[in-house]
């Protein structure tokens with residue numbers, strides 16, 4: 124082991140660096156390359172709405188036709204007579220559109236168990252549901268965090284919970300409060316990085332479809348790859364603003380979109396660090412922001428939210444994150 128080749132030394136150094144960074148800050152695993160895939164993590168159908176008709180094919184067809192690439196049918200687990208998860212593999216078309224297994228755990232505090240591989244029906248608390256979701260290889264997402272209201276300390280004390288809905292199609296009026304909660308979680312001394320999701324929470328056939336979704340950066344359209352990139356925060360949430368580019372370097376972050384009017388760079392406790400008009404903007408890190416996230420808006424009310432980039436005096440904790448369409 125003493126006679127390393129130069130290449131071997133470089134690889135060892137890189138793997139140690141990767142290990143060190145990933146052990147400390149999960150964001151360093153973010154990828155470059157890949158493609159954007161559009162999907163909805165929170166949709167209901169017949170079994171949540173006591174509908175005798177099987178409306179699943181019709182609902183899935185709507186998403187498919189609208190250009191989505193993945194969909195999770197997250198039926199309420201407390202409504203189900205038959206204890207099962209819903210995967211609907213028969214709807215999957217591997218090249219364009221996949222179904223991801225899931226449930227909305229609803230016996231206590233509603234949260235999506237995205238991508239689970241077994242039924243969960245006996246959770247006794249949010250923490251218990253989160254634990255069982257992770258044990259079932261899924262991703263827990265706190266749904267509509269203002270219905271009922273949860274505070275930042277309660278969220279932070281829930282181990283394993285790293286995703287929340289900043290936008291829920293059934294409660295768009297809660298968005299501002301959800302965003303404030305997100306900033307509080309990111310800002311508290313014992314806070315941690317949390318990723319924001321937008322979803323439809325569709326009910327009653329197609330009453331909420333197309334309101335909010337996520338765009339996931341992934342190398343492949345498979346449930347494994349999509350879930351892994353959601354887990355890592357390799358996505359953004361949107362109600363209709365689409366990003367063209369998103370670049371994070373050591374010095375700055377820049378973004379461009381197809382249809383924004385205003386771009387906000389937001390830091391600790393929701394502070395507006397910079398406001399820019401139009402479809403392109405960048406922000407130079409100062410080092411004391413704690414985190415920087417971007418919100419893009421336009422006149423009719425559409426928004427997009429990028430995930431927070433951690434910033435400290437030593438510099439940002441990710442490098443060369445670049446998304447290009």
Ligand SMILES: [Zn+2]
Pocket residue numbers: 165167227266324
């Ligand atoms: Zn729901």
